[in-house]
Amino acid sequence: MAVEAENGNKQNGREIVLGRNVHTTCLEVTEPEANDEFTGDKEAYMASVLARYRKNLMERTQHHLGYPYNLDFDYGALGQLQHFSINNLGDPFIESNYGVHSRQFEVGVLDWFARLWEIEKSEYWGYITNCGTEGNLHGILVGREVFPDGILYASRDSHYSVFKAARMYRMDCVKVDCLVSGEIDCADFKVKLLANKDKPAIINVNIGTTVKGAVDDLDLVIQTLEESGFSQDRFYIHCDGALFGLMMPFVKRAPKVTFQKPIGSVSVSGHKFMGCPMPCGVQLTRMKHINVLSSNVEYLASRDATIMGSRNGHAPIFLWYTLNRKGYKGFQKEVQKCLRNAYYLKDRLRDAGH
C-alpha cells in the first residue's frame, strides 16, 4: 500500500466527506481532432500520459506495504493473450454460446483448490470470482438460500463485505465480539446462539481478518454450534479466506480449512498471496447447495449460479500459470519466507523497545 494517501482525505471517526478529490487530477477524455491522424499529436500525448503513469506505478509498486499482495510474478508468456476478449460467462462447468473462453484453465484451477480443501471433483461447485467480496457475497447467498430464515453471525472484525451482504440480502445479522487477538469470541457466540435457538445459523468464519490478521478457530466454532444444540442440518459455515486462505495450509499448527469438516463454502483472493495482477478470487461450495441457487436462462444456455454474468477469462489463465509454475511446494516456501520475515521484524521491533 502507498504509505499515506495522496491527498488530505482524513478519516474522522466514521465521517468521510464525499470528496471527489481525484477530479482535480482526472485524465480527461478529449475528442480527437480532424487533423490528429495527420499530425500524430494525440498519439504522442497519449503515449506520454501512459509513460508517466507507468513510472508512477513502478514507484508506487516499490513502496507497496501492508496489503498482503504477492508481487513476485513474471507473466511475460501471457502477453500474447492480452488482446483477446476472453469471457467465461455463467457456470464454469457448462459451456455457453460464447466460444472465446478459458473454462479449461478455470476448471483446472478449481480442481487444484478442491484437492487443497479435500473435496471430491464430483462433490464441489465453484468459480473464479472478481474479488474476495464476490466470494463472500456468494457464500452468504448460498447460506441464505439453504436457510431462508437463518440468522447471519459474524465477528465484529469481519470484512465489511459480510455486513454489506446482510444488508443487500435483507438478512438478520448478529455481530459477535472478538478476543484481543481479533479472533471470534466463542463464549459470546454461544450466548447469542442460545438466544436465537429457533432460527438456523449462517456463520462467517474469518481465515485472516483485515487489520489484525486474526484466524477464527473453526473447530471451536463448530464445537460451539454443537454444544448450543445446532445439528449439522441447522447451520451453514462460510469461510472467508480472502487474506490467508492460501497461506494457512502451509502454517504448522494452524486450524485446518477442509470440506471434511461441516463447512458450506470457502473463498480466497487470487490477487493477494497468489499474485494475479488483476483482482480475482476462488469460491468453492458443495454441489448439493448450489442447486437451490440456480436458474436457467435462454440467453446464455448456461446455468446461472454465479453473482456476476460476464466473467474475466484472463484471470483463470494467470492463476493456472502461477499454480503450475510454483506448485504446492513453491507456495510453502513463500509462506515460510513470509513467516521468517515477520518473526525478524517482530524481534527487531522488540529490540528497539516497542
Place this chain on the structure above:
Amino acid sequence: MAVEAENGNKQNGREIVLGRNVHTTCLEVTEPEANDEFTGDKEAYMASVLARYRKNLMERTQHHLGYPYNLDFDYGALGQLQHFSINNLGDPFIESNYGVHSRQFEVGVLDWFARLWEIEKSEYWGYITNCGTEGNLHGILVGREVFPDGILYASRDSHYSVFKAARMYRMDCVKVDCLVSGEIDCADFKVKLLANKDKPAIINVNIGTTVKGAVDDLDLVIQTLEESGFSQDRFYIHCDGALFGLMMPFVKRAPKVTFQKPIGSVSVSGHKFMGCPMPCGVQLTRMKHINVLSSNVEYLASRDATIMGSRNGHAPIFLWYTLNRKGYKGFQKEVQKCLRNAYYLKDRLRDAGH
C-alpha cells in the same frame, strides 16, 4: 459467439443438467518436479499449451457472431502496464490506502459518460463495474434503498440479472408483458401499476434486450407512470443499457437516454460496443441517491458504495484509451457502419425469400 456449443449440451425447455462437461478437457494443474528447472520440460509444456490455446482463440475470434462485441481494437500501447497489480478499491472519487490504482483514468471515463448522458460532474456518482450484471445489481439496489418497500417492474425480456437481483434483494417483482418487438407493453405496465398504487415503483428499462435487441420506450414508460398517479418522488428508473447503451445516442430518432429525464441510473457494458478485452461496464447514478447506500469502513479508508470491493484497475485504462482514440465521432461512424451492415443483411435475406 461460436455458432454452436462445443458439446451436445442442449436445452430442453428449462432443463439443463449440470454437466461438468468441461472436466474432460480440463487443463490440470500439475506440481513442478524437482528436476524441472534443470530440464525445462514444464516450461516447454506450458508454452505449448498457451500456443495451442492462442491458436484456438484466434480461430474462435474469427467466427465471433451474434454477441454485439467490438473486436476492432489495438491495445499494443497498454501491454507495458499488464504486469502491474492495479486495483481501484472502493469509491472512484475517494483515494484509498492502496496506491497502485487508475482512478484518474476511471474518473476521466466517467466524466465522458456524464457528458453523454447530460448530468453535471457535481451531480453524478458512478464507477467502472466488472460487467453489465454488476451495473444492474447496483442500479436496482440503489432503487431499493431509495424505496425500501418499492416493487420492481421489469419486462419479461429483461436480462436475467434483473430477476436475479430481485431474488437476491428479496424484492417483490412484477413481470410486465412485451410487445412482439420485445419492447415493454405499457398498457400491461399500466394495469400492473394501478394494481399496486400503494407501493413505490422501481422500473428496469431495457436499452437493448438480449435476444431481440428491443429498446423500451423510456418516454412512454415515464408517461405511463405519471398517468397512473406516480409522481417523481414515488418511482425510480434504472436503464439497462448493457447492450445498446452506447449505440443509441448515435441512432437517429432513437429514444434518448439522459439524466434530464427523471431516471435514477444508467449502466452500459464496456466489453461489448466499446471493445474492452476484459468484461467491464460503466454505472452512473445521481449523487443524491448514493448516500443512502454508503457506509464507511476502516480497512480501506474509503466509502463503500460499490457492489464489489477490489476492482480491476486495467479496465478503466482500456476504456480511457479507446474513448480518446475513437471519440464521439468514431463511435458514431461505427454505429452507422453496423446499421448499414444490418440493413444489407436484411435485404439479402429478404431477396433470398426469408
